[in-house]
């Protein structure tokens with residue numbers, strides 16, 4: 316795929332073939348890739364240094380086609396799932412298992428590690444919504460897909476499942492806690508599901524898309540409410556928690572949150588702040604004193620208007636990060652194999668890569684009850 | 698009182714990762730002996746730099762690997778180079794890049810035309826999907842645009 320500007324992408328047969336550029340690289344022939352809520356921030360032109368011609372896609376699996384001279388853990392023909400973070404495994408941050416914060420994979424910014432297909436602000440790598448992709452540090456990130464694993468599950472383990480899980484993990488959920496998840500996209504759905512694994516006593520999801528609320532209610536066996544019919548979501552949460560506030564709130568929305576004209580105009584239209592932060596605003600105000608707000612929703616680098624005074628006065632803890640996929644994979648593969656998490660159930664659309672422009676529009680405009688889209692390149696459809 | 702159920706037998710895996718002995722149960726900083734030694738780790742081999750790579754002035758050198766597609770070119774490239782003169786903490790860094798992104802849209806269209814490709818804006822915007830799944834919305838947009846154009850033409854004629 317080829318990005319041409321906000322809301323404009325196209326399938327392009329003339330994209331250059333990636334090559335080995337470092338002895339630790341591999342070239343992977345993609346068999347499945349997903350479109351993610353994070354890709355929408357690129358697609359909407361909100362991420363600085365998103366250059367024309369970039370191929371997006373940080374959620375993909377495929378077959379190893381070629382390996383660099385120093386790659387020892389992979390061989391040609393291996394079926395691999397590739398974490399969305401590019402991590403060296405050697406720097407002090409990787410040593411601390413902060414694989415989303417590697418210091419050797421992004422020259423353009425120190426604020427984030429390298430991510431496939433996520434603009435030059437995340438290292439300038441082309442992504443996996445393509446037929447072939449260059450995978451740096453091939454000995455570190457990619458994992459051979461277990462024999463019996465469904466490939467739709469595998470591709471969702473590259474981001475969605477670890478991010479949802481880490482959202483719940485960072486929330487420090489204690490048995491019996493009331494957990495409020497903002498956002499019923501793939502990430503919020505997975506966070507709600509994973510909250511139970513930590514012993515949550517009650518899980519509430521907030522969104523405004525009825526079809527997603529209906530889905531999450533069944534999939535994550537939780538409560539789900541439409542903020543458009545709540546009038547004031549914060550007040551609603553206060554009332555339903557005996558006026559205390561939720562024990563933890565999770566922001567799985569990020570910088571394109573709906574629900575506040577002020578944030579939409581200043582953040583999404585005028586770009587005076589890094590997008591709209593109304594979901595985070597609600598999360599901060601709806602959590603109880605001393606509570607925890609866990610943020611996995613993505614925000615831009617320039618700053619947002621949030622009620623930081625309330626964070627101080629209520630003594631809140633904010634935790635946030637890009638998911639550390641490699642750290643979580645062993646545990647999550649176990650959960651998937653034991654049937655505790657069924658990732659592929661969230662997939663609603665399977666689209667040929669050639670129809671990438673339509674696929675983006677459907678996911679962006681939330682048409683056709685779309686939750687998660689998988690793109691399949693021609694070579695994987697034979 | 699809080700309304701909390703206490704039977705979770707219907708949830709496969711309930712509480713399986715809640716470890717009361719593991720307090721706090723969120724990921725803690727994993728301190729290592731190298732924690733405050735600075736950039737002293739044994740660096741991975743350096744990727745050879747064959748194209749222009751802009752690097753944040755908040756780091757001394759390029760990272761060991763980097764993406765090489767789409768090096769800065771043209772006016773947008775000049776703007777990006779300028780923006781990289783500011784640190785990531787400076788708003789001009791990001792504003793400069795966002796503006797460069799906007800300029801490059803026009804450069805992209807010019808490049809397309811130069812190579813004999815007329816971009817199909819309808820398809821690139823996912824127009825086919827819009828027609829299929831949101832025909833009413835699409836018709837609305839067409840009518841709205843036609844009305845605005847019609848009005849503009851009428852007003853201009855009147856002058």
Ligand SMILES: NC(=O)c1ccc[n+]([C@@H]2O[C@H](COP(=O)([O-])OP(=O)(O)OC[C@H]3O[C@@H](n4cnc5c(N)ncnc54)[C@H](O)[C@@H]3O)[C@@H](O)[C@H]2O)c1
Pocket residue numbers: 351352353354355356474475478497498499500501502503521522523524527542567568569570571572573574593594610611612613614636637638686
């Ligand atoms: N930290 C990470 O590692 C990581 C990884 C993947 C995705 N993300 C981010 O997570 C966020 C969600 O991703 P996704 O794939 O689920 O995206 P998505 O766009 O499918 O879902 C976002 C959902 O939030 C809902 N929403 C909008 N405004 C809201 C509000 N004010 N309150 C509650 N809900 C609201 C939308 O209706 C939508 O259903 C994005 O910002 C994405 O960039 C982060």
Ligand SMILES: [Zn+2]
Pocket residue numbers: 351352353354373374399474475
């Ligand atoms: Zn993603």
Ligand SMILES: [Zn+2]
Pocket residue numbers: 402403404405406407408409410416417418419
């Ligand atoms: Zn690293």
